[in-house]
Amino acid sequence: MFQTALANLGHCLKKAQANAATRSFSPDVLVGLRLAPDMLPLASQVRIACDAAKNGTARVSGLEAPRMADDETTLVQLQERIAKTLAWLDTVPADAFDGREAQDVTFPIGKDATRTMPAEAYLKHWVIPNVYFHVTTVYALLRQAGVDLGKVDFLVGEEAGA
């Protein structure tokens, strides 16, 4: 699910890059867009989508995930972050979560707090909603910016033939 969601996110950013070229503005202005002044910009939404998938997988599986600097300033760099995250997810064995359903996972909430949940609940009620939250927020930002996306781009990405 995370691999599909992030691949579709990359597909949406690719369409945004092409749309900016058509409309003759720098695609990198998209990186700073926000839905509200007190919401994080597009760059952070992409980073958090990637990290939610990567760190959630690492915490449940016990595998170590690569750390990434939060220093992207262009759409191309954000695509590279998605690609690096997908490359790491590709290394995770299909059985990495087996037998770990009931194991407690402790994870950060905000800057100063942590929370502990059994792994299955953590995936179902924290990680999965979180990944889709941030991918959808990027979609919303791009739609509001006039990028030619439809929900099928979010759901099936490249498979949509776009």
Next chain:
Amino acid sequence: MFQTALANLGHCLKKAQANAATRSFSPDVLVGLRLAPDMLPLASQVRIACDAAKNGTARVSGLEAPRMADDETTLVQLQERIAKTLAWLDTVPADAFDGREAQDVTFPIGKDATRTMPAEAYLKHWVIPNVYFHVTTVYALLRQAGVDLGKVDFLVGEEAGA
């Protein structure tokens, strides 16, 4: 997951209702808000979140889901739709999906087309992303309207103590 997502959606709408009272505008103007002129308004986003969860569950389980008129014009009516959807989901036995992973599911795409996928892929790559897509879009609309929400309201709803 659908029960949690829809309960949290109801929680966000409840905060929106209270926020409108504080700011002295009719909560029902929120129902018509759109992120972009060619995106569906908040009322439709709530309906589709409910229907994605309800109809996805029905198609995989073989149970029959209630049909609902798409006629809500107030936040209170949208809350009732969420409550009716949750009431039906409560009647679905915990084992309703057991053994159905590989069974083909055919579902509508848009007005004139259908698509067929095995039930497990349908849930993981269509229904679940779709539910979170529409709940997140409502969240985005409410945040943009100045409602005092944080991601914790989306993730843990009432449990957040709000």
